Amino acid sequence: MREPYEILKKIKEKKPLVHHITNWVTIYDCANIVRAFGALPVMAHAVEEASEMTKIASTLVLNIGTLTPELVDTMIVAGRQANKKKIPVILDAVGAGATRLRTESTLKILRKIKVDVLKGNAGEIATIAGAEAEVKGVESMGVKGSIQEIACNLARKEKNVVVVTGKEDVITDGKRTYIVKNGHAMMGSIVGTGCMAASVIGAFCGVEKDYAKAAAAALSCFGIAGELAAKKAKGPGTFKEQFYDETYNLDEKKINKMMKIKFEISSERR
Amino acid sequence: MREPYEILKKIKEKKPLVHHITNWVTIYDCANIVRAFGALPVMAHAVEEASEMTKIASTLVLNIGTLTPELVDTMIVAGRQANKKKIPVILDAVGAGATRLRTESTLKILRKIKVDVLKGNAGEIATIAGAEAEVKGVESMGVKGSIQEIACNLARKEKNVVVVTGKEDVITDGKRTYIVKNGHAMMGSIVGTGCMAASVIGAFCGVEKDYAKAAAAALSCFGIAGELAAKKAKGPGTFKEQFYDETYNLDEKKINKMMKIKFEISSERR
Amino acid sequence: MREPYEILKKIKEKKPLVHHITNWVTIYDCANIVRAFGALPVMAHAVEEASEMTKIASTLVLNIGTLTPELVDTMIVAGRQANKKKIPVILDAVGAGATRLRTESTLKILRKIKVDVLKGNAGEIATIAGAEAEVKGVESMGVKGSIQEIACNLARKEKNVVVVTGKEDVITDGKRTYIVKNGHAMMGSIVGTGCMAASVIGAFCGVEKDYAKAAAAALSCFGIAGELAAKKAKGPGTFKEQFYDETYNLDEKKINKMMKIKFEISSERR
Numbered sequence: 001m002r003e004p005y006e007i008l009k010k011i012k013e014k015k016p017l018v019h020h021i022t023n024w025v026t027i028y029d030c031a032n033i034v035r036a037f038g039a040l041p042v043m044a045h046a047v048e049e050a051s052e053m054t055k056i057a058s059t060l061v062l063n064i065g066t067l068t069p070e071l072v073d074t075m076i077v078a079g080r081q082a083n084k085k086k087i088p089v090i091l092d093a094v095g096a097g098a099t100r101l102r103t104e105s106t107l108k109i110l111r112k113i114k115v116d117v118l119k120g121n122a123g124e125i126a127t128i129a130g131a132e133a134e135v136k137g138v139e140s141m142g143v144k145g146s147i148q149e150i151a152c153n154l155a156r157k158e159k160n161v162v163v164v165t166g167k168e169d170v171i172t173d174g175k176r177t178y179i180v181k182n183g184h185a186m187m188g189s190i191v192g193t194g195c196m197a198a199s200v201i202g203a204f205c206g207v208e209k210d211y212a213k214a215a216a217a218a219l220s221c222f223g224i225a226g227e228l229a230a231k232k233a234k235g236p237g238t239f240k241e242q243f244y245d246e247t248y249n250l251d252e253k254k255i256n257k258m259m260k261i262k263f264e265i266s267s268e269r270r
Numbered sequence: 271m272r273e274p275y276e277i278l279k280k281i282k283e284k285k286p287l288v289h290h291i292t293n294w295v296t297i298y299d300c301a302n303i304v305r306a307f308g309a310l311p312v313m314a315h316a317v318e319e320a321s322e323m324t325k326i327a328s329t330l331v332l333n334i335g336t337l338t339p340e341l342v343d344t345m346i347v348a349g350r351q352a353n354k355k356k357i358p359v360i361l362d363a364v365g366a367g368a369t370r371l372r373t374e375s376t377l378k379i380l381r382k383i384k385v386d387v388l389k390g391n392a393g394e395i396a397t398i399a400g401a402e403a404e405v406k407g408v409e410s411m412g413v414k415g416s417i418q419e420i421a422c423n424l425a426r427k428e429k430n431v432v433v434v435t436g437k438e439d440v441i442t443d444g445k446r447t448y449i450v451k452n453g454h455a456m457m458g459s460i461v462g463t464g465c466m467a468a469s470v471i472g473a474f475c476g477v478e479k480d481y482a483k484a485a486a487a488a489l490s491c492f493g494i495a496g497e498l499a500a501k502k503a504k505g506p507g508t509f510k511e512q513f514y515d516e517t518y519n520l521d522e523k524k525i526n527k528m529m530k531i532k533f534e535i536s537s538e539r540r
Numbered sequence: 541m542r543e544p545y546e547i548l549k550k551i552k553e554k555k556p557l558v559h560h561i562t563n564w565v566t567i568y569d570c571a572n573i574v575r576a577f578g579a580l581p582v583m584a585h586a587v588e589e590a591s592e593m594t595k596i597a598s599t600l601v602l603n604i605g606t607l608t609p610e611l612v613d614t615m616i617v618a619g620r621q622a623n624k625k626k627i628p629v630i631l632d633a634v635g636a637g638a639t640r641l642r643t644e645s646t647l648k649i650l651r652k653i654k655v656d657v658l659k660g661n662a663g664e665i666a667t668i669a670g671a672e673a674e675v676k677g678v679e680s681m682g683v684k685g686s687i688q689e690i691a692c693n694l695a696r697k698e699k700n701v702v703v704v705t706g707k708e709d710v711i712t713d714g715k716r717t718y719i720v721k722n723g724h725a726m727m728g729s730i731v732g733t734g735c736m737a738a739s740v741i742g743a744f745c746g747v748e749k750d751y752a753k754a755a756a757a758a759l760s761c762f763g764i765a766g767e768l769a770a771k772k773a774k775g776p777g778t779f780k781e782q783f784y785d786e787t788y789n790l791d792e793k794k795i796n797k798m799m800k801i802k803f804e805i806s807s808e809r810r
Contacts, residue, residue, distance in 0.1 A: 017677045025297050025313050027565050031731040036776050041731065042635070042677030043565050046608040049641035056638065056676060068316040095312070098326065101319035136326060137287045137312030189518065191301040191311065235515025236306050245775025248729065295567050295583050338586040365582070368596065371589035406596060407557045407582030459788065461571040461581065505785025506576050 004217035005255045012038035016058030016206030023065025026192035030199040036247040039203040050078040058206035065094035079113030088205040092198035093120040097127030097135030119163040122147045129154040178216035181260035182223025184230040220259045274487035275522045282308035286328030286476030293335025296462035300469040306517040309473040320348040328476035335364040349383035358475040362468035363390040367397030367405030389433040392417045399424040448486035451530035452493025454500040490529045544757035545795045552578035556598030556746030563605025566732035570739040576787040579743040590618040598746035605634035619653035628745035632738035633660040637667030637675030659703040662687045669694040718756035721800035722763025724770040
């Protein structure tokens with residue numbers, strides 16, 4: 001599989017515009033990581049302009065990390081424009097399972113628009129799928145059952161790509177499943193890596209129409225940058241700084257040498 | 271006094287969830303410093319979920335740095351839940367004294383809910399106590415009278431812990447007073463250390479019910495990390511990066527060697 | 541021209557309060573860069589306090605990066621106070637041209653209050669001037685005609701200073717034009733340098749009443765810090781950290797040796 005680097009190269013050439021309606025905690029890092037990968041971020045959450053901004057964008061990234069009902073409504077307005085324009089919609093279901101507002105808003109968005117890539121940690125995805133799970137704030141505390149199977153079934157139901165981030169990332173469209181084993185424990189020591197991952201998936205999906213493949217490539221590159229950064233880091237401060245540098249300096253050789261992506265074809269059970 | 275490290279150890283074991291309703295300037299750093307100390311941050315400001323998020327949290331941190339009247343109302347809703355659940359409420363009165371909205375909102379919060387730890391710089395705390403003070407934006411420009419005495423009287427009146435940050439931090443419940451002499455001038459060269467200090471106090475109070483002791487331990491550890499970081503920094507950029515690393519790498523030896531906490535029992539004068 | 545360092549020195553002495561009503565993406569960096577230059581930042585966007593905060597400030601910086609109509613109304617309220625108090629108003633027209641909301645809000649602000657320094661990239665300024673331009677998100681993709689001429693005419697029409705940032709920065713009041721050639725390509729590799737530049741202009745205008753000269757000095761110092769940082773950086777992570785250090789450590793010798801400011805007197809053609 002040589003695709004991850006090919007997709008990254010395409011991002012740097014085409015500079016897709018990644019429109020975010022996101023949270024106030026990691027908004028800067030979401031923008032900055034998209035920039036470090038070579039794409040152009042824009043953040044616009046006013047309902048008066050969201051749809052118009054989506055119209056000139058290549059991807060739409062929705063993130064409910066600090067949602068309000070009004071912001072969710074704006075996400076739906078922008079999402080409809082993205083669906084109409086056939087550009088990918090990424091939804092990061094931050095904290096689904098922790099409060100009703102988060103769970104119900106996620107389900108509402110899924111009902112009202114086509115979400116092309118639904119991303120969360122194990123607890124969030126299991127919650128959305130209706131399985132038993134515990135989410136503490138924005139952290140997954142555990143899930144009953146196989147998260148890969150849960151994700152697979154959810155992807156079939158939603159007819160989209162489901163991404164579960166964790167020690168190993170699962171990316172599945174219900175038939176094809178990618179397992180990405182890149183990444184480093186240090187990534188969990190800083191706030192925002194989850195949100196940034198969704199933004200990076202957005203950038204990759206902005207230039208590659210096979211969204212499962214694009215998401216797997218995105219998480220592999222993201223994880224490789226994390227592994228390289230961890231080698232030079234002495235804590236979360238130096239880690240984050242190195243992480244941006246390593247993202248910016250990713251090249252064909254590093255990616256092809258370090259990527260760990262396992263591919264599986266699932267049987268059609270439900 | 272061996273407690274600071276003992277409390278820190280408990281944070282790393284229990285990973286208390288620290289719910290913030292905070293400002294948009296330092297929201298990322300508040301989350302990230304809580305993470306670096308080993309606790310779990312969550313930010314949720316929608317009135318539709320604030321109370322529910324507080325319900326699963328171990329601490330509530332309120333910060334009026336970029337307040338609106340609606341946000342203050344949400345703080346009160348979440349604060350009532352915290353009071354009911356008997357988890358600590360920390361209030362950082364950012365900019366009290368600079369505008370009427372900030373001063374009056376602080377007083378409103380103090381009237382409507384039980385604030386367990388009220389934190390500010392000298393100008394902010396003096397303003398709240400009704401003493402003469404000048405606050406320029408979010409900086410204290412001077413106070414008339416002894417800030418320790420003002421804080422002491424305020425704590426007695428509010429029956430809580432009052433924390434005044436500055437070159438020396440004063441932590442008092444009106445009887446017992448801790449003076450923390452850790453910290454470094456470089457901490458004032460970056461934006462956000464004040465806000466982060468309140469979040470760290472939140473993390474410490476989440477595992478230690480003696481809030482005065484917890485706040486003193488928090489500020490001592492926070493200051494030690496600052497002192498260690500300053501040794502390696504060449505400016506505010508490298509300082510901040512090192513500050514996160516040093517926070518993350520604090521251990522028993524460093525803390526017990528470097529902590530500077532003076533303890534006083536105040537007489538009952540008013 | 542010895543002024544840039546003289547103005548910087550005055551900032552460090554007087555510590556002007558720079559009131560921002562700004563966006564949620566770069567709000568921290570705007571505050572932090574103002575601090576690194578020695579001024580005091582404050583962010584206050586509630587309509588209930590905006591005017592009062594402006595009253596105690598030395599400068600008002602408006603930035604429409606994540607605008608809403610309500611926020612624009614608050615900007616106008618604060619702007620009126622600034623005009624009344626005769627402190628400088630800086631407007632960063634982030635994304636003007638990308639959506640109608642951004643273009644029309646910029647024009648509305650310009651109509652309702654006196655903006656002393658209007659800042660944008662080439663596409664944004666050309667859009668406001670009514671010239672042909674393309675803005676993709678918040679990036680300028682090209683302009684038809686000479687941007688210096690466009691800026692010059694706009695400044696004459698608005699009777700203010702127009703600043704166009706880019707590889708070379710143009711600062712003009714319609715008669716006098718400064719071309720600043722400081723800066724480094726790495727500054728474009730991170731999010732927020734544009735917004736930070738506006739905040740820095742705000743700090744410089746807070747102590748120097750010749751706003752064209754102040755803005756030129758600001759962008760020269762800002763660019764010099766970028767050049768120095770780029771020498772030590774290996775990517776956007778290390779660049780940003782070094783950028784803060786170099787800003788903080790700017791001195792007379794570095795500035796006078798490295799500043800590249802060209803001055804022109806324009807003829808009165810329209």
